[in-house]
Amino acid sequence: MIAGYLxxxxxxxxxxxxxxxxxxxxxxxxxxPNCLQAVSEGTCDCGVVPIENSLExxxxxxxxxxxxKSNLQVIEEVILPIKQQLLVSPMTQLAEITTxxxxxxxxAQSQTYLERHFPKVKLEAVSSxxxxxxxxxxxxxxxxxxxxxxQAAARYQLTIAATNIQxxxxxxxxxWVVKKAPQEEQKSSAQIETGANIAKQTLLVxxxxxxxxxxxxxxxxxxxxxxxLSKIESRPLKTHLGEYFFVIDLVxxxxxxxxxxxxxxxxxLGATVRNLGAYPVTxxxxxxx
Amino acid sequence: MIAGYLxxxxxxxxxxxxxxxxxxxxxxxxxxPNCLQAVSEGTCDCGVVPIENSLExxxxxxxxxxxxKSNLQVIEEVILPIKQQLLVSPMTQLAEITTxxxxxxxxAQSQTYLERHFPKVKLEAVSSxxxxxxxxxxxxxxxxxxxxxxQAAARYQLTIAATNIQxxxxxxxxxWVVKKAPQEEQKSSAQIETGANIAKQTLLVxxxxxxxxxxxxxxxxxxxxxxxLSKIESRPLKTHLGEYFFVIDLVxxxxxxxxxxxxxxxxxLGATVRNLGAYPVTxxxxxxx
Numbered sequence: 001m002i003a004g005y006l007x008x009x010x011x012x013x014x015x016x017x018x019x020x021x022x023x024x025x026x027x028x029x030x031x032x033p034n035c036l037q038a039v040s041e042g043t044c045d046c047g048v049v050p051i052e053n054s055l056e057x058x059x060x061x062x063x064x065x066x067x068x069k070s071n072l073q074v075i076e077e078v079i080l081p082i083k084q085q086l087l088v089s090p091m092t093q094l095a096e097i098t099t100x101x102x103x104x105x106x107x108a109q110s111q112t113y114l115e116r117h118f119p120k121v122k123l124e125a126v127s128s129x130x131x132x133x134x135x136x137x138x139x140x141x142x143x144x145x146x147x148x149x150x151q152a153a154a155r156y157q158l159t160i161a162a163t164n165i166q167x168x169x170x171x172x173x174x175x176w177v178v179k180k181a182p183q184e185e186q187k188s189s190a191q192i193e194t195g196a197n198i199a200k201q202t203l204l205v206x207x208x209x210x211x212x213x214x215x216x217x218x219x220x221x222x223x224x225x226x227x228x229l230s231k232i233e234s235r236p237l238k239t240h241l242g243e244y245f246f247v248i249d250l251v252x253x254x255x256x257x258x259x260x261x262x263x264x265x266x267x268x269l270g271a272t273v274r275n276l277g278a279y280p281v282t283x284x285x286x287x288x289x
Numbered sequence: 290m291i292a293g294y295l296x297x298x299x300x301x302x303x304x305x306x307x308x309x310x311x312x313x314x315x316x317x318x319x320x321x322p323n324c325l326q327a328v329s330e331g332t333c334d335c336g337v338v339p340i341e342n343s344l345e346x347x348x349x350x351x352x353x354x355x356x357x358k359s360n361l362q363v364i365e366e367v368i369l370p371i372k373q374q375l376l377v378s379p380m381t382q383l384a385e386i387t388t389x390x391x392x393x394x395x396x397a398q399s400q401t402y403l404e405r406h407f408p409k410v411k412l413e414a415v416s417s418x419x420x421x422x423x424x425x426x427x428x429x430x431x432x433x434x435x436x437x438x439x440q441a442a443a444r445y446q447l448t449i450a451a452t453n454i455q456x457x458x459x460x461x462x463x464x465w466v467v468k469k470a471p472q473e474e475q476k477s478s479a480q481i482e483t484g485a486n487i488a489k490q491t492l493l494v495x496x497x498x499x500x501x502x503x504x505x506x507x508x509x510x511x512x513x514x515x516x517x518l519s520k521i522e523s524r525p526l527k528t529h530l531g532e533y534f535f536v537i538d539l540v541x542x543x544x545x546x547x548x549x550x551x552x553x554x555x556x557x558l559g560a561t562v563r564n565l566g567a568y569p570v571t572x573x574x575x576x577x578x
Contacts, residue, residue: 054530057349172530215521216512223505230531232504233523241343241461242519
């Protein structure tokens with residue numbers, strides 16, 4: 001089996017893919033659409049992509065691709081803690097650091113630490129945390145530091161000069177494993193999987209005539225059946241301003257028959273439902289293994 | 290009066306600010322937080338920032354700053370068509386173009402045109418459409434082109450080689466004018482403005498104990514009063530994964546008393562409501578003036 005993931009190597013998505021599938025048969029892709037397209041076309045058997053971060057919110061590239069361009073299903077979710085490390089070349093002392101490089105999001109996540117400890121050091125945005133670590137390894141004489149993962153430190157033989165420098169102790173990212181939907185599953189929006197491990201189900205719902213007022217009616221179908229929603233979010237349909245589809249995450253504590261009934265009912269009410277599937281959720285507390 | 294806006298000059302936000310306030314007393318800021326902070330601190334009397342694009346969705350920097358860091362009110366909304374032009378130096382022929390530069394979003398919005406007409410030309414991402422136009426003006430011998438606005442063409446004396454090259458005919462952006470809330474308005478979340486021109490009202494709602502299931506109850510308070518919602522969106526509270534606040538846009542067709550009653554009720558139900566205010570909405574169909 002080949003699993004694609006949003007690269008580069010040593011990225012947090014790579015960590016998630018390693019935890020799920022071990023270190024073999026993994027293939028890095030340069031972008032989320034590239035990775036999802038490879039799964040759609042059958043080049044990869046499944047793909048691992050980020051879907052939401054606790055600070056930055058949803059990853060629109062993932063949700064928009066799944067809605068607009070693919071017929072993929074979610075088969076698993078894994079939640080990973082995001083811990084940023086300050087990495088230097090073994091020959092660089094903390095006081096010698098002249099520039100700190102990383103992905104813009106990692107720089108933003110470490111803002112408080114950087115302002116306190118390195119208020120005068122130049123910050124430089126690069127394309128990934130891995131690219132920053134690679135640059136630091138390749139230019140040990142420059143006194144550069146990178147913000148990247150523990151895995152990147154090991155991979156590029158860098159020293160961890162400061163650990164867990166991210167602002168928020170509960171910085172976490174959700175990753176989805178997606179695979180191609182079998183033909184018959186594509187046809188039935190109300191189909192539901194069952195199993196002891198199933199924790200959540202995600203729906204992409206377009207309301208009849210794009211009336212956001214109808215949202216209340218749709219939510220009522222879940223509400224009076226006591227089906228919990230763990231998330232609801234609107235994304236533009238890319239048609240006109242003010243026209244959206246909704247991403248709805250259901251908590252699968254209730255009988256799957258109740259959920260199937262609710263889905264059938266909201267389809268009868270005129271909504272279009274794309275069922276991304278029901279899937280187990282695993283939360284990793286220590287990703288340093 | 291001084292109005293701040295998200296710069297640089299000739300950006301679409303600058304266009305919106307010019308339509309609203311004329312060409313005087315405008316001050317450009319390099320980022321949305323910079324601009325909003327200046328309004329909060331009183332350096333500017335009001336600020337103009339983008340809030341949503343029909344293709345890309347909400348501008349998170351704006352909504353997150355308004356929720357987490359400021360006590361600003363929305364006083365007006367203006368909707369502008371986003372039309373991208375291909376600009377070249379007067380001495381450059383179409384066939385001579387070697388590189389096309391622009392902001393990543395403008396490159397993405399013109400993807401279909403670029404693939405059809407310039408499949409082999411190098412694309413280069415820069416910090417703004419204006420920066421691209423300036424570079425093309427400063428290097429007329431290079432055969433570079435920029436994707437930018439009609440205003441940028443005039444400002445940098447460039448020739449429009451192809452007009453309206455954006456993919457989607459209905460590409461529009463919503464901009465908000467914000468000002469500092471008077472002290473008394475900050476205290477009353479249920480306060481409501483009235484007036485013939487008031488079209489919408491925006492609320493930032495945090496649910497009791499962050500139960501997304503409670504969302505149904507909140508929406509019911511608007512639903513059975515037939516108060517229309519033109520938008521609902523979740524954004525992370527930046528505390529834990531799965532904890533959100535909701536951005537709710539109400540359509541102000543009903544009596545403002547009905548809206549005030551609904552706000553009072555959802556506050557009694559335990560939700561925290563930050564009222565960004567009720568405001569008129571102006572849609573510009575031709576921004577070339």
